[in-house]
Amino acid sequence: MKVLILAGSPHVGGTTALLADEFESGAMDAGHKVVRFDTAKLDVHPCIGCYYCRSNDGKCVYKDDMVKIYPELLTADAVVLSTPLYYFGMTAQLKHTLDRFFAVNPKLRESSRKLYLLAAGNDTDDWAMDALKAHYYALCRYLHWEEGGMVLALGTNNRKDLENSEYRKMARSLGASL
Numbered sequence: 218m219k220v221l222i223l224a225g226s227p228h229v230g231g232t233t234a235l236l237a238d239e240f241e242s243g244a245m246d247a248g249h250k251v252v253r254f255d256t257a258k259l260d261v262h263p264c265i266g267c268y269y270c271r272s273n274d275g276k277c278v279y280k281d282d283m284v285k286i287y288p289e290l291l292t293a294d295a296v297v298l299s300t301p302l303y304y305f306g307m308t309a310q311l312k313h314t315l316d317r318f319f320a321v322n323p324k325l326r327e328s329s330r331k332l333y334l335l336a337a338g339n340d341t342d343d344w345a346m347d348a349l350k351a352h353y354y355a356l357c358r359y360l361h362w363e364e365g366g367m368v369l370a371l372g373t374n375n376r377k378d379l380e381n382s383e384y385r386k387m388a389r390s391l392g393a394s395l
């Protein structure tokens with residue numbers, strides 16, 4: 218299987234990067250191919266809703282780093298969204314990338330993939346990730362993709378918190394279970 222990880226944190230060595238590392242190791246140990254992008258380090262313009270893509274065969278008006286992501290996205294069997302919780306949702310950097318899926322919506326919806334969610338946040342309230350989870354379920358439903366699973370690391374404000382938690386193992390097992 219080919220796995221595409223879209224990492225959304227500006228901290229490339231941070232909490233969610235470690236969750237993504239674990240997922241990646243689990244997947245690779247199980248024989249899968251993994252491609253990963255740090256969306257916060259890429260030049261990805263926010264969608265401006267111009268609908269150029271709709272009359273230009275799914276081509277976006279912006280020729281930015283999405284040109285590297287599109288081919289990997291379209292050939293991936295599984296997509297992993299990895300993000301710190303920012304104001305109870307994903308980071309803007311990851312959302313920019315996600316919004317740009319719009320250009321290739323028809324292609325994405327016609328072939329099923331699995332979607333995974335890895336997230337970390339400082340809050341410990343059991344409802345803290347509810348909005349993010351609802352978004353994940355809506356994406357699966359809209360795209361006709363299978364819900365692969367999620368690891369939601371509550372109470373992890375930094376990499377150290379995560380290193381000492383069970384969430385690490387959970388991310389690795391999820392990657393291995395693809």
Ligand SMILES: Cc1cc2nc3c(=O)[nH]c(=O)nc-3n(C[C@H](O)[C@H](O)[C@H](O)COP(=O)(O)O)c2cc1C
Nearest residue numbers: 226231232233301302303304305338339340373374
């Ligand atoms: C702008 C901003 C917004 C945040 N919002 C939340 C939040 O709504 N809930 C929460 O639990 N943690 C919140 N956090 C904490 C981060 O989610 C947390 O520190 C996370 O572990 C960072 O992961 P990273 O190292 O992968 O970036 C916020 C942090 C920042 C900088």
